[in-house]
Amino acid sequence: MMSTNSRTDEPGAALHGKLLYIEDEAVNVALVRAIVEQRHPGVQLIHAGTGAEGVRLVCSEKPDFVLLDMHLPDMSGLEVVRQLNVEIANRGLRVTILTGDSLSMDIIKAMSLGAYEYWVKPLDLKVFEGGLRRALTGRRPDPARRLPART
Template sequence: MTMADEHPSPETLRGKVLYIEDNPINMSLVETALEAYPGITLLKASTGQDGIRLARSEQPDLVLLDMHLPDIGGLEVVRALNEDIANRHLRVTLLTADTLSMDIVKAMSLGAYEYWLKPINMATFATALQRALGRGKDDDKR
């Protein structure tokens, strides 16, 4: 196995990322970051309900989920997607400006994969994309 096998290049990563976020600036930052990954399709939702609908219809490989949405909170979104998380190994990453809160703890206990503090660290973002969409994606499905 070569180093390239362990850390896929941006050109080799493929998949769908759903970003559920109501802040246009945060959405724009992620859109810009994903431009370096031509094989990744970005799906966007600005409400929790739209995000749930898109997650079910489009079956993304990774969901980036803002915890504070205008209609329902991130915890409710994770609850709604709990079956997809368990059965499809859907990875949900929580994004929040809050430090560790009870909602984050509950969402993690329901199967959310990890949480990141905003503003998003781009090195963390790149590493997480590799974990979710690279070779390691199938390794987690044991």
């Protein structure tokens, strides 16, 4: 876990930390990489293309935040959350689910296992910015935004 002096809660302040994006679609990875590189140079982006690789990288790289696609080639996002449950519980790892699905039982189960938030694809820049800031500064999400309805 990062020391408190390497993060800041000020809304306009630069963010620092390590983001692991578990996603198999190259276009989505390129979009997130471009946002992070252009807007948040203090954030290190690590990528995993499968759930198993993501779980391994969580254990070896100790990211501050995980952005997790629910549909991976080797396992579901729900299974990844299950495997990360100890990291979520013991060190407060923040895992946000990113999905093209509307609210489903898998999303509800993942949230009950400790997932931090869920965001609906296509990724909205404002949602990404706010969520990244909350995850890297330790702020809790607004309870009304934890399970947003898909419009």
